[in-house]
Every structure is written in C-alpha cells, then in structure tokens.
Amino acid sequence: MSDVKKVVLAYSGGLDTSVIVPWLKENYGCEVICFTANLGQGEEELAGLEEKALTSGASKVYIEDLRLEFLRDYVFPTMQAGAIYERKYLLGTAMARPLIAKRQVEIAELEGADAVAHGATGKGNDQVRFELTYMALNPKLKVIAPWREWHIRSREDALEYAEKHGIPVTHTRKSIYSRDANFWHLSHEGGPLEDPWQEPEEAMYQLTTSPEAAPDEPEYVTIDFEEGVPVRINGISRGPVGIMETLNALGAKHGIGRVDLVENRLVGMKSRGVYETPGGTILYEAHHALEELCLDRETLHFKQMVALRYAELVYYGQWFTPLREALDAFVRETQKTVTGTVRLKLYKGGVWVVGRKSPFSLYREDYATFGESDVYNQKDAEGFIKLFGLPMKVRALVNIEGGGVSPYAAPDYTKFKRD
Numbered sequence: 278m279s280d281v282k283k284v285v286l287a288y289s290g291g292l293d294t295s296v297i298v299p300w301l302k303e304n305y306g307c308e309v310i311c312f313t314a315n316l317g318q319g320e321e322e323l324a325g326l327e328e329k330a331l332t333s334g335a336s337k338v339y340i341e342d343l344r345l346e347f348l349r350d351y352v353f354p355t356m357q358a359g360a361i362y363e364r365k366y367l368l369g370t371a372m373a374r375p376l377i378a379k380r381q382v383e384i385a386e387l388e389g390a391d392a393v394a395h396g397a398t399g400k401g402n403d404q405v406r407f408e409l410t411y412m413a414l415n416p417k418l419k420v421i422a423p424w425r426e427w428h429i430r431s432r433e434d435a436l437e438y439a440e441k442h443g444i445p446v447t448h449t450r451k452s453i454y455s456r457d458a459n460f461w462h463l464s465h466e467g468g469p470l471e472d473p474w475q476e477p478e479e480a481m482y483q484l485t486t487s488p489e490a491a492p493d494e495p496e497y498v499t500i501d502f503e504e505g506v507p508v509r510i511n512g513i514s515r516g517p518v519g520i521m522e523t524l525n526a527l528g529a530k531h532g533i534g535r536v537d538l539v540e541n542r543l544v545g546m547k548s549r550g551v552y553e554t555p556g557g558t559i560l561y562e563a564h565h566a567l568e569e570l571c572l573d574r575e576t577l578h579f580k581q582m583v584a585l586r587y588a589e590l591v592y593y594g595q596w597f598t599p600l601r602e603a604l605d606a607f608v609r610e611t612q613k614t615v616t617g618t619v620r621l622k623l624y625k626g627g628v629w630v631v632g633r634k635s636p637f638s639l640y641r642e643d644y645a646t647f648g649e650s651d652v653y654n655q656k657d658a659e660g661f662i663k664l665f666g667l668p669m670k671v672r673a674l675v676n677i678e679g680g681g682v683s684p685y686a687a688p689d690y691t692k693f694k695r696d
Contacts, residue, residue: 281419282306283683284392285385287340287377287407290326291456292446292497293396294654295439297423298333299393305421312339312384316347317460317521333444334696339384344460347376350595352461355614356560357505358541358608360582360588365538365552366563368591369462374403377598378410385418392419401423402543405596413597432467454481460521462534462554470549473539476549484525484553488532495624497631498527500563502619505612507560521556528555532626559628566630567614571614571639580611 284301288294288311311330316321327338329643334648351372360367385393393411397403408420418511429435432453439446455467463484465556479487501509508514510523528534534555542548564629568577583604590601620627644652663670673683 281305281307281421283310283388283390283391284394285312285381285388286314286335286394286614287381287396288326288330288335289396290322291396292432293398293424293437293444295333295444296429296435296442297328297394297396298330298335299444300427300438302334304427305393307333310337310339310384310388310390311335313341313376313490314347314373314380315340315342315344316373316376317344317518322458328494329445332594333442334619337388341380342507343376343380344518346583347373347518348521351376351505352521352557353506354519355587355591356557356564356604357612358604359565359584359614361561361562361584362529362588363538363540365536366550366552366592367413367462367536367557368588369459369552369554369557369600370457370464371402371406371591371594372461372596373457374406375410375524379414379597382411382414382418386415388527390418390422392425394421397422397424400542400544400546400590401548408609409594410597415678456483458487458549460518460625461523461557464554465551466548469490470551473549476535479553482682484534485529485531485555486537486587491532491625494620496527497620497622498524498559499618499620500524500560501617502564502567503616505615507563513610516572516649524556524559526556528622528628529553529680531623532606533623533628534558535626538556559621559623562628562630563621564615565573566619566633567613567615567635568639570617570633571612571635573639576611580608583607644694 280621281495284305284307286294288303290313294311298309299313301307301691313323313326323340330338332492339583355368355372360368362371364520378393381393384390395404395407399405399425403423404424409423411418425431429438432455436446453468454470457464465477465481469479500513501512507520510520514574515523528656534553536552536554536558537549538552539547539549568580572580587601587604587608590598595601596622613635614635616637617633619630620632676683
C-alpha cells in the first residue's frame with residue numbers, strides 16, 4: 278500500500294468516513310485531504326467538520342458550497358427528464374454522487390494527489406457511482422475503497438474502531454440508521470429497516486411531519502416555470518436554492534414526500550430505503566402537469582420512455598456518459614415550450630394539481646368540445662377508424678375465411694354437457 282503518497286477522501290463526517298481518515302494513514306502511510314460538498318444537507322451536519330477531520334488526522338480540508346451547481350446541473354435536468362427509479366425513487370443520492378466525485382477529482386489534480394477514496398460499502402450502489410465518475414474523468418487516479426479492504430464488516434465494528442481511536446461520531450447503537458441528506462432528499466437505510474415487514478418508526482423521520490399531524494387545512498401553492506425550470510413560487514422570483522428551501526418547507530409541513538421502497542440495487546441485491554423528498558415531490562407533480570398541457574402526444578409518450586432509461590443511467594452512476602448527454606439534448610429540446618404556471622393543493626401527505634396554464638398550451642376548449650368546428654369534423658372520424666383498425670379487420674377476415682369464425686367469437690355453450 279506504500280505506492281500512495283496523497284489521497285483525497287470524499288468526507289461527510291459520518292461514521293464511515295470518520296474512521297477512514299486514521300485507517301488510511303495507518304494502512305497506506307499517506308497524506309489525507311478531506312473534501313466535503315455542501316449540497317444542502319444543513320448547517321448542523323456541516324458544523325465542526327473541518328476541526329473533526331483535522332483531529333482525525335487529515336492534513337487539509339475542503340468544504341465547498343455546491344448547492345447551486347447541484348440543483349442547476351443535476352437535479353433540475355433529472356426532474357425535467359421525469360426520471361424516477363422503479364416508480365418511486367426520485368434519485369436524491371444518485372444525482373449527488375457524480376457531482377461530489379467530479380469535484381473530488383478536480384481537487385486531486387489541484388493538490389497533486391495520486392489517489393481518491395470514498396466511504397461507500399462493497400454492497401451498495403454508491404461505490405459504482407463514485408468510481409465510474411473517477412474512471413470517466415481521470416482513470417489514472419488510484420481508487421481506494423476501504424469497505425472492500427478492511428476488517429470492519431458492520432456499523433457496530435466501525436463504532437468500536439472509532440471509540441478505540443478517540444473519534445467522535447453522532448451514531449449510537451440505539452439509533453444506527455445510515456442516512457444521506459441534501460437539498461433534494463433525506464434517505465434512511467439499515468437498522469430496523471432491514472426487516473421489510475417492520476413499519477418505520479416515526480422518530481426516524483427528520484424532515485417531514487407525519488401526515489396525521491399535518492395541518493387540517495389544505496394549502497395552495499403556485500409554481501412558475503420557464504422552459505421547464507422553476508423560477509417563481511407564489512409569484513415571487515427565487516433562484517434554485519430559494520425555490521428548494523421554500524418547497525421543502527411547504528412539503529415537510531404537510532407531510533409530503535415520504536417513500537418506503539424495496540429497490541433493486543445495481544449490484545444485484547434488493548435493499549429497503551425510506552426517503553423524504555418533500556420539495557422534490559411537489560416539483561415533479563407540477564412539472565409533469567405542465568408537460569401534459571404543452572407537449573404533443575408523440576413527444577410526451579416518447580419522453581416517458583426516455584425517463585425510464587434516464588433514471589437507470591442516474592441510478593447506475595452513468596452520469597458522465599455519451600448516452601446521458603444525448604438524452605439531455607432531447608429533453609432540453611422538449612422543454613422549450615414548457616413555460617407556464619401550475620397551482621397545487623397540499624394536504625395530509627398528498628399533492629394535487631388543481632390548475633395549470635401556459636402561453637404554449639396545446640389544449641383548446643373549443644377544439645375539444647363535441648360541437649362542429651373548422652378544426653375537427655366528427656364525420657372525419659369514420660375514415661380514421663376504418664384505417665386505424667384495418668389490420669384488425671384483415672386478420673378477422675382471414676380467420677373467418679379459414680376457420681369460419683373469429684378467434685374472439687363466444688363459444689357455443691350448447692355443445693357442453695352438464696355432469
């Protein structure tokens with residue numbers, strides 16, 4: 278392990294990365310530089326990180342505010358694509374990893390480091406997301422993944438290691454959830470959640486009010502979009518950071534965005550995760566409602582297929598790939614007319630779209646009515662139906678000519694005898 282002189286560690290200050298700092302120094306004899314990305318996880322989680330990292334043995338600490346870049350270049354494009362993994366997961370952790378790893382590589386190059394390290398386990402998705410980004414941006418850097426090398430095999434082992442080395446950690450044996458937080462969501466894994474029959478305890482949730490305890494009166498909110506990007510909340514202009522702060526507060530207040538999912542990890546096993554995505558859930562509902570108004574049928578339907586593939590790319594850590602860039606180009610083109618306002622009702626954990634309008638709306642009440650118009654003549658439907666159903670008609674005729682009956686004809690029950 279002596280070939281590594283300097284390593285940049287993706288450092289969260291949590292249990293895993295806290296013990297990695299002294300472990301790297303003990304086992305690699307290298308200088309350790311810690312990098313923490315502020316992605317909106319909150320001041321409490323960022324407080325004291327520099328001092329903690331230095332105390333643990335780091336020679337230098339980078340703590341950088343990447344909230345705007347995260348929302349602008351990762352979150353909003355994924356939301357515009359409509360990407361949702363396995364119909365529930367809004368990809369909060371998956372979107373964050375490529376940004377963290379990208380900046381980690383940049384710092385490694387700036388500092389002349391010859392290695393990068395992360396605290397992802399050998400069983401999860403994050404190891405793939407980090408390392409695919411390293412490979413895409415600088416494959417010459419050595420990758421150190423302590424969870425695939427050391428003797429520690431559980432969070433209990435990690436707690437014991439931390440205690441022996443005098444490293445303060447916030448985890449306890451009573452509350453041992455693995456969490457990841459950013460502006461988009463808060464995830465919970467491990468501990469009692471490893472039993473999929475076990476209902477999550479209310480005390481586990483840290484962002485959202487329980488729907489039962491949410492206000493008894495609904496609240497209305499309007500979101501203005503320009504080319505698929507949210508720009509105003511209730512008529513007030515806000516940047517990406519301000520928009521997410523506002524929507525997260527509203528969603529959390531009304532118990533919105535809780536998801537309990539048994540998902541298929543990329544590495545092949547299933548895992549259970551509970552996610553809190555209050556603002557993101559509202560934003561997805563609003564954006565989709567506006568697309569329903571502004572996109573033609575063929576584009577909307579094809580975009581739904583793209584969303585499935587886009588979600589897989591993000592979940593699998595394939596952000597820096599030609600395919601994701603190509604899909605982004607398609608999505609950007611579709612968003613040129615996604616401008617308008619959506620009104621939503623928030624109540625007891627639910628989000629309902631109650632109004633939408635756009636200068637690019639393809640919905641016309643006068644076109645959709647049953648009356649005659651210059652745009653749509655009901656008599657034209659007869660020819661359309663005959664042509665649209667022609668393959669079905671030909672098949673039926675062939676079956677009747679060959680066997681004397683349609684395959685869908687009702688059976689002759691008079692031929693059946695009762696016992």
